[in-house]
Amino acid sequence: MEAGELDRRLAATWSTPPGLWGALSTVDHKIIGRRYTVTAFVFLALGGVLALLMRLQLAQPEARFIGPDRYNQIFTMHGSNMMFLFAVPVMQAMAIYLVPLMVGTRHIAFPRLNAFSYWMYLAGGLLLWIAFAVDTGPDIGWFAYVPLSGPQYAAGKRADIWAQMITFTEVSALAIAVEIVVTVFKQRAPGMSLDRIPLFVWSMLVTSFLVILAMPAIMIASTSLILDRLVGTHFFNPAEGGDVLLWQHLFWFFGHPEVYIIFLPAVGMVSSIVATFTQRPVFGYLAMVMALIATGVLAFGLWVHHMFVAGLPRLGESFFTASSMAIAVPAGLQIFCWLATIWAGRPIFKTPFLFVIGFIVVFVIGGLTGVMVASVPFDTQVHDTYFVVAHFHYVLVGGAVFPLLGAIYYWFPKLTGRMMSETLGRWSFGLIFSGFNLTFFPMHILGLQGMPRRIYTYQPEMPWSGLNMFISLSGIVLAAGFLLFFIDAIRSARSGPIAPANPWGASTLEWATSSPPPSYNFARLPVVESLEPLSDRSDPLGTVEGLHTDRRELLITSVVEARAEARESSVGNSIWPLLAALATSAMLIWSIFTPWAVVWGSIPIAVALIGWFWPKGDPEDES
Amino acid sequence: MRAPRIGLLSTGVLVSGCSGSQSALNPYGAPAVHVEHLIVGIVVLSGVIWLLVMVMLALALRRGRRAETEGQTSEGRLTMTVSAAVAVTVAIIAGMTIASFYTTRSMGVPQSAALTITVRAQQWWWQVIYAGSDGTPTFQTANEIHIPVGQDVRLQLESTDVIHSFWVPSLAGKQDLVPGRPNDLLLRAEKPGIYRGQCAEFCGLQHSHMAVMVVAEAPADYARWITSQRADAKMPADPDAASGQAAFLAKPCAACHTIRGTQATGTTGPDLTHIGSRQTIAAGLLETTRGSLAAWIADPQTLKPGNNMPMVPLTSIELQNICAYMDSLK
Ligand code: HEM
Ligand SMILES: [Cu+2]
Numbered sequence: 001m002e003a004g005e006l007d008r009r010l011a012a013t014w015s016t017p018p019g020l021w022g023a024l025s026t027v028d029h030k031i032i033g034r035r036y037t038v039t040a041f042v043f044l045a046l047g048g049v050l051a052l053l054m055r056l057q058l059a060q061p062e063a064r065f066i067g068p069d070r071y072n073q074i075f076t077m078h079g080s081n082m083m084f085l086f087a088v089p090v091m092q093a094m095a096i097y098l099v100p101l102m103v104g105t106r107h108i109a110f111p112r113l114n115a116f117s118y119w120m121y122l123a124g125g126l127l128l129w130i131a132f133a134v135d136t137g138p139d140i141g142w143f144a145y146v147p148l149s150g151p152q153y154a155a156g157k158r159a160d161i162w163a164q165m166i167t168f169t170e171v172s173a174l175a176i177a178v179e180i181v182v183t184v185f186k187q188r189a190p191g192m193s194l195d196r197i198p199l200f201v202w203s204m205l206v207t208s209f210l211v212i213l214a215m216p217a218i219m220i221a222s223t224s225l226i227l228d229r230l231v232g233t234h235f236f237n238p239a240e241g242g243d244v245l246l247w248q249h250l251f252w253f254f255g256h257p258e259v260y261i262i263f264l265p266a267v268g269m270v271s272s273i274v275a276t277f278t279q280r281p282v283f284g285y286l287a288m289v290m291a292l293i294a295t296g297v298l299a300f301g302l303w304v305h306h307m308f309v310a311g312l313p314r315l316g317e318s319f320f321t322a323s324s325m326a327i328a329v330p331a332g333l334q335i336f337c338w339l340a341t342i343w344a345g346r347p348i349f350k351t352p353f354l355f356v357i358g359f360i361v362v363f364v365i366g367g368l369t370g371v372m373v374a375s376v377p378f379d380t381q382v383h384d385t386y387f388v389v390a391h392f393h394y395v396l397v398g399g400a401v402f403p404l405l406g407a408i409y410y411w412f413p414k415l416t417g418r419m420m421s422e423t424l425g426r427w428s429f430g431l432i433f434s435g436f437n438l439t440f441f442p443m444h445i446l447g448l449q450g451m452p453r454r455i456y457t458y459q460p461e462m463p464w465s466g467l468n469m470f471i472s473l474s475g476i477v478l479a480a481g482f483l484l485f486f487i488d489a490i491r492s493a494r495s496g497p498i499a500p501a502n503p504w505g506a507s508t509l510e511w512a513t514s515s516p517p518p519s520y521n522f523a524r525l526p527v528v529e530s531l532e533p534l535s536d537r538s539d540p541l542g543t544v545e546g547l548h549t550d551r552r553e554l555l556i557t558s559v560v561e562a563r564a565e566a567r568e569s570s571v572g573n574s575i576w577p578l579l580a581a582l583a584t585s586a587m588l589i590w591s592i593f594t595p596w597a598v599v600w601g602s603i604p605i606a607v608a609l610i611g612w613f614w615p616k617g618d619p620e621d622e623s
Numbered sequence: 624m625r626a627p628r629i630g631l632l633s634t635g636v637l638v639s640g641c642s643g644s645q646s647a648l649n650p651y652g653a654p655a656v657h658v659e660h661l662i663v664g665i666v667v668l669s670g671v672i673w674l675l676v677m678v679m680l681a682l683a684l685r686r687g688r689r690a691e692t693e694g695q696t697s698e699g700r701l702t703m704t705v706s707a708a709v710a711v712t713v714a715i716i717a718g719m720t721i722a723s724f725y726t727t728r729s730m731g732v733p734q735s736a737a738l739t740i741t742v743r744a745q746q747w748w749w750q751v752i753y754a755g756s757d758g759t760p761t762f763q764t765a766n767e768i769h770i771p772v773g774q775d776v777r778l779q780l781e782s783t784d785v786i787h788s789f790w791v792p793s794l795a796g797k798q799d800l801v802p803g804r805p806n807d808l809l810l811r812a813e814k815p816g817i818y819r820g821q822c823a824e825f826c827g828l829q830h831s832h833m834a835v836m837v838v839a840e841a842p843a844d845y846a847r848w849i850t851s852q853r854a855d856a857k858m859p860a861d862p863d864a865a866s867g868q869a870a871f872l873a874k875p876c877a878a879c880h881t882i883r884g885t886q887a888t889g890t891t892g893p894d895l896t897h898i899g900s901r902q903t904i905a906a907g908l909l910e911t912t913r914g915s916l917a918a919w920i921a922d923p924q925t926l927k928p929g930n931n932m933p934m935v936p937l938t939s940i941e942l943q944n945i946c947a948y949m950d951s952l953k
Contacts, residue, residue, distance in 0.1 A: 068828045068928055141825050147802060148785040148827055153746075238803025244786065245801065278687060283701055309788060310799045311806035314727065321723055325716045332712040335676065336705045343683040344696050357680070364676050368669040371716065375723035377658045377730060378665060380796020381647040384788060384823040448662070450645030450792045452823045455831035459907075462645065 009549040014520040025575040027111035033097025040090035050078040059472035061460040071456035072139035079142030091265035092176040095204040101510035104189030109182035117175035119581030124168025138162035146236035160592040177211035188562040191528035203268025214257040221250035252303035260299040266403035276506040277353035278345025284337040291330035324374030351425030355406030366394030387447025413499030424488040431481030438474035507535035580608035652794035744787035747829040748906040765893030771845040791820030812839030828929035834907025855884030867948030899952040
């Protein structure tokens with residue numbers, strides 16, 4: 001078949017119909033991934049505005065811009081928004097877009113579930129922000145410790161809103177994790193054996209397992225909290241035999257891996273960028289994969305380091321100190337491997353690579369302060385102070401947002417078909433890097449000087465005013481850097497220079513198709529013969545023949561060797577995921593007001609699910 | 624990393640209620656001193672490590688730029704270098720872990736400590752209960768803990784509502800007060816002084832205004848203080864204070880506050896028996912003066928929005944008399 005004819009037929013089969021109906025019913029992983037990413041960045045911007053508001057209030061002692069009630073809502077919103085609505089979703093969103101392309105398949109596994117997960121995420125985010133807009137935002141901290149978040153001390157609906165938002169994001173994150181695992185295990189291009197999987201895909205695979213293993217803990221926690229609040233159970237009420245620390249164990253058993261759920265994808269992004277911009281494969285592929293897995297395993301062994309001052313047995317604390325410190329070893333290993341890659345490669349100093357350099361500078365500080373707080377005696381002084389605020393921003397912003405911004409510059413051509421501006425990129429990197437360090441480094445000192453976190457004000461006698469003012473001013477520099485980034489992204493998406501298929505000379509499969517890719521990803525599915533399929537050969541990639549073009553069909557391969565096993569049909573566009581998400585959201589929000597909502601609200605959900613899974617005579621139900 | 628002793632804003636004895644006395648880098652008690660040594664050690668070591676990594680990064684970037692002319696480094700040499708770096712990391716991590724265990728051992732609370740004081744946290748103030756030699760409570764005070772210098776003191780930490788955290792950085796690391804799970808903490812001051820601390824666990828609306836003062840004094844002074852606190856409140860001597868007392872007992876004040884020796888036996892708010900002798904009111908918010916007392920009682924909700932004391936309507940004469948009375952309760 002001629003190339004033009006093939007494209008035409010595949011497009012007819014795979015593309016999303018134009019207009020509103022198409023937008024609401026599409027299951028194209030690229031459209032959803034892009035939508036997801038943009039939504040997450042909107043939440044990043046909103047969370048940033050909240051941060052600026054907090055810094056406005058804290059710039060001076062006993063300031064009266066924001067009272068305690070609003071302030072507590074703001075810092076709770078900032079934390080919950082950044083963790084649950086930005087950081088985790090944005091990494092998963094990038095994976096939804098990139099992983100199918102990087103493993104050389106036409107579609108993500110479970111595309112309708114994917115659409116559903118986006119709508120759930122959007123609904124959870126809207127719920128939280130609308131509640132905040134009408135002064136019902138949660139005010140119990142993003143960690144929502146009981147009893148402060150329990151029925152006795154958190155009257156009204158604020159804490160319920162928080163707990164339900166958690167449920168929305170849990171559902172969404174779990175769905176994506178399952179899709180990624182299946183896509184990576186069963187849909188890789190023929191020949192992409194386990195030792196030829198790109199490092200970013202590995203990192204998303206490990207991350208997805210972390211999501212699947214950690215989320216049940218927070219589900220149990222938030223459900224128990226809702227039961228305590230709405231039905232009157234006493235899971236966390238010590239007066240009735242409940243236990244306050246049970247909440248903390250459940251929360252941190254999820255909450256600590258959560259940090260790695262955010263960080264590991266970033267590690268994968270760094271590896272992709274380093275390989276491309278040093279023009280050689282990342283040194284120590286096997287060691288990198290092992291480090292990812294080791295980090296994932298160890299991530300579950302250190303939740304107690306958030307509870308060192310809660311009064312736990314000393315022996316237990318020693319174990320968790322040791323495991324918390326041990327996690328620095330795989331992190332160090334990865335840093336050394338990147339350094340070796342740079343050493344042996346030929347670095348090209350483009351914006352994505354600058355963000356990687358910034359990442360190394362900043363993340364090493366965050367890692368070292370992490371080792372500090374893993375030490376029980378050290379932690380008894382800095383826990384819940386600004387030292388910890390500094391530490392985790394070095395890890396989360398330095399360790400995840402820097403790589404993410406680099407990744408956006410790097411994959412922007414693949415996402416939009418256009419290039420971002422190199423000049424603006426350098427400026428925004430410079431502003432973000434310096435603004436970030438000026439804002440957060442002094443917080444280490446404030447913490448050692450005794451400033452607790454989550455305070456809406458402090459007294460003029462305390463020696464903290466100078467640094468606080470300095471930090472607030474630096475925050476403006478940081479915000480300016482982000483603003484520039486947003487301007488660049490929006491402008492370039494509309495009118496940036498048109499990108500070729502492989503503008504950076506990268507070697508992984510997503511660059512083997514046009515920028516942006518067609519609805520069917522690859523006209524002919526590639527066959528992989530090495531870790532670097534695009535750079536190791538000058539002739540075109542081998543391709544698979546024999547898939548149907550008149551219906552959505554995927555190639556299924558074996559887990560280890562990625563040998564072709566079967567052809568499998570993939571579902572088409574459908575409005576049911578949206579309807580199911582609406583029904584589920586209605587039930588979850590309604591249940592904040594009465595437990596009966598669970599009973600009545602499940603009827604529309606059942607209807608939506610029946611519509612979703614209704615068997616069709618022809619599985620290729622294309623309209 | 625910056626050199627450690629940045630917090631040296633105050634020196635030696637800490638006179639007035641606050642200023643600079645709340646720093647982990649200004650330790651005046653054995654537990655805090657041990658931790659400070661550990662902090663300084665780890666921070667300096669980490670600074671060195673960071674510098675080394677940065678040097679490696681800079682070298683890699685420079686070398687990478689010239690790689691074209693100098694040819695490739697062999698995989699074998701890279702592997703050896705990376706392995707060596709990982710081995711050094713493991714050694715350093717192990718060293719820090721051992722140093723940390725060693726310091727932890729020195730922080731244990733001896734159950735035999737001669738003196739035990741119960742600290743009960745509430746939204747948003749500290750109730751402090753002193754027991755007699757037989758263990759039964761003898762008197763209580765609020766937001767201010769007196770301890771003798773040079774002696775191990777065991778704090779029994781409890782909470783009646785939400786989780787709080789007791790933290791006086793110059794004397795010891797923090798410890799949470801968890802409802803239903805009493806904890807304890809070793810406190811020891813080597814020098815007389817007033818050490819400020821603050822609740823460190825987010826506990827609701829006025830978490831920011833929940834300070835505590837630890838007053839460490841020579842054993843003789845401490846004994847004198849104990850004797851004076853054991854005594855009931857003095858009967859007001861001058862007529863203003865006397866009518867202040869009458870007003871206090873007639874108004875809702877007495878429903879929430881105790882003044883030993885009068886009919887006021889409320890337990891919702893702090894015991895006011897010796898309020899006039901305390902450094903601060905409202906958990907460190909204001910120094911105790913007649914003026915600040917008046918400001919607080921006239922309108923507690925503007926000074927500390929959302930705290931659990933309502934505004935009690937008083938005429939200005941009543942207010943002045945009540946303040947005269949409070950002030951006389953030394
Ligand atoms: C005119 C009558 C009252 C007077 C003169 C009075 C006096 C005071 C004073 C001097 C303090 C500061 C104590 C300290 O921090 O050491 C205080 C705090 C407090 N009072 Fe009252 N009080 C009155 C009425 C009440 C009432 C009716 C309640 C209970 C409904 C109450 C509850 C509290 C509470 C909970 C605090 C601690 C506030 C905090 O720091 O968060 N008071 N009161
Ligand atoms: Cu507090």
